[in-house]
Amino acid sequence: xxxxxxxxxxxxxxxxxxxxxxxxxxxxxxxxxxxxxxxxxxxxxxxxxxxxxxxxxxxxxxxxxxxxxxxxxxxxxxxxxxxxxxxxxxxxxxxxxxxxxxxxxxxxxxxxxxxxxxxxxxxxxxxxxxxxxxxxxxxxxxxxxxxxxxxxxxxxxxxxxxxxxxxxxxxxxxxxxxxxxxxxxxxxxxxxxxxxxxxxxxxxxxx
Amino acid sequence: xxxxxxxxxxxxxxxxxxxxxxxxxxxxxxxxxxxxxxxxxxxxxxxxxxxxxxxxxxxxxxxxxxxxxxxxxxxxxxxxxxxxxxxxxxxxxxxxxxxxxxxxxxxxxxxxxxxxxxxxxxxxxxxxxxxxxxxxxxxxxxxxxxxxxxxxxxxxxxxxxxxxxxxxxxxxxxxxxxxxxxxxxxxxxxxxxxxxxxxxxxxxxxx
Numbered sequence: 001x002x003x004x005x006x007x008x009x010x011x012x013x014x015x016x017x018x019x020x021x022x023x024x025x026x027x028x029x030x031x032x033x034x035x036x037x038x039x040x041x042x043x044x045x046x047x048x049x050x051x052x053x054x055x056x057x058x059x060x061x062x063x064x065x066x067x068x069x070x071x072x073x074x075x076x077x078x079x080x081x082x083x084x085x086x087x088x089x090x091x092x093x094x095x096x097x098x099x100x101x102x103x104x105x106x107x108x109x110x111x112x113x114x115x116x117x118x119x120x121x122x123x124x125x126x127x128x129x130x131x132x133x134x135x136x137x138x139x140x141x142x143x144x145x146x147x148x149x150x151x152x153x154x155x156x157x158x159x160x161x162x163x164x165x166x167x168x169x170x171x172x173x174x175x176x177x178x179x180x181x182x183x184x185x186x187x188x189x190x191x192x193x194x195x196x197x198x199x200x201x202x203x204x205x206x207x
Numbered sequence: 208x209x210x211x212x213x214x215x216x217x218x219x220x221x222x223x224x225x226x227x228x229x230x231x232x233x234x235x236x237x238x239x240x241x242x243x244x245x246x247x248x249x250x251x252x253x254x255x256x257x258x259x260x261x262x263x264x265x266x267x268x269x270x271x272x273x274x275x276x277x278x279x280x281x282x283x284x285x286x287x288x289x290x291x292x293x294x295x296x297x298x299x300x301x302x303x304x305x306x307x308x309x310x311x312x313x314x315x316x317x318x319x320x321x322x323x324x325x326x327x328x329x330x331x332x333x334x335x336x337x338x339x340x341x342x343x344x345x346x347x348x349x350x351x352x353x354x355x356x357x358x359x360x361x362x363x364x365x366x367x368x369x370x371x372x373x374x375x376x377x378x379x380x381x382x383x384x385x386x387x388x389x390x391x392x393x394x395x396x397x398x399x400x401x402x403x404x405x406x407x408x409x410x411x412x413x414x
Contacts, residue, residue, distance in 0.1 A: 024324070026234035106327045112382055116323030117231070119386045120313045129386035161399040168379025168396050175319055175378040176371075179326045179336035189375050192368040196403040 017058040063132035085146035100177035108178035224265040270339035292353035307384035315385035361405040
């Protein structure tokens with residue numbers, strides 16, 4: 001009570017996430033978590049609750065990071081590395097496909113893993129996954145809007161629909177990567193999604 | 208030896224697939240398989256080999272069915288219900304999104320489940336998944352070719368790239384459905400993929 005914890009929470013959560021990522025929820029026992037973190041059962045339960053709560057926690061943290069990264073990469077503004085919204089979209093999709101392809105061993109994205117593993121059994125997990133999908137689709141839709149404002153994408157395009165479409169393409173590339181589909185195919189799939197986005201006929205007047 | 212088996216193989220394999228689909232590879236013990244099938248350990252091992260072999264078998268059978276169904280729905284010819292290749296593509300995508308959305312409880316596609324569950328750990332499983340992805344993308348690419356021949360889709364479109372793109376969209380819709388993303392969003396995502404396919408400027412001459 002009030003005593004300083006004898007461990008670094010962030011480090012423990014990293015270790016726990018890696019454990020669940022590799023072995024899944026069912027494949028991870030409380031004993032596995034004790035071994036991986038070097039903590040006693042009592043310390044784990046007192047700090048984080050039971051296995052379900054711990055799984056929900058590391059998944060939620062992961063999703064938040066994923067959404068923050070997506071927003072940072074897709075958003076314009078003074079911090080943006082790439083000035084054009086379409087260039088940012090292309091960089092985002094292609095670098096994800098690249099990352100999925102380069103992974104060894106192939107674990108795939110933790111969001112996909114957890115969704116396939118537990119979303120059907122644990123409504124709290126499903127809710128976190130839904131919010132992550134919604135937020136990611138929203139970040140993509142915002143980038144499409146920016147591209148329309150910049151005169152890069154046709155005005156008739158529905159940013160929300162296209163946001164979900166690009167999200168589903170990314171999820172699909174992740175699944176194919178997990179099965180070991182080749183890098184060339186993954187990159188071509190990402191690029192072909194971008195090619196299909198209807199461009200504006202002529203650039204808008206800037207300013 | 209040479210004795211007639213006292214069980215129906217197809218029924219047993221159905222039961223085994225359902226078990227793995229619900230509980231996953233790690234979450235299914237040999238005892239679970241005995242309980243589910245009503246067979247003794249010896250009978251199971253003699254007929255199908257160990258748990259890995261049984262998992263690989265039901266997954267391979269499932270993928271073959273999935274590919275056969277895709278080909279039947281997408282292929283033209285005398286048996287085709289819908290005469291237009293694009294109509295068949297639309298029916299295929301929308302009916303898949305519909306099926307994913309309607310599922311209760313939400314289990315998602317067994318191909319996605321197994322890929323997330325075991326493709327990183329079992330190269331035989333990864334190989335089967337890769338072949339299924341390749342075959343499904345091929346069936347979609349063939350439908351795009353048919354649509355080009357029928358003057359529905361622009362000739363500059365690369366059927367192979369678009370085949371993989373539509374496949375990744377389907378995989379993504381499945382993942383979103385598993386998380387409980389609403390039916391309307393799933394259907395809109397499927398339709399928005401179809402809308403983006405560049406149409407031929409004018410219908411080709413038939414005949």
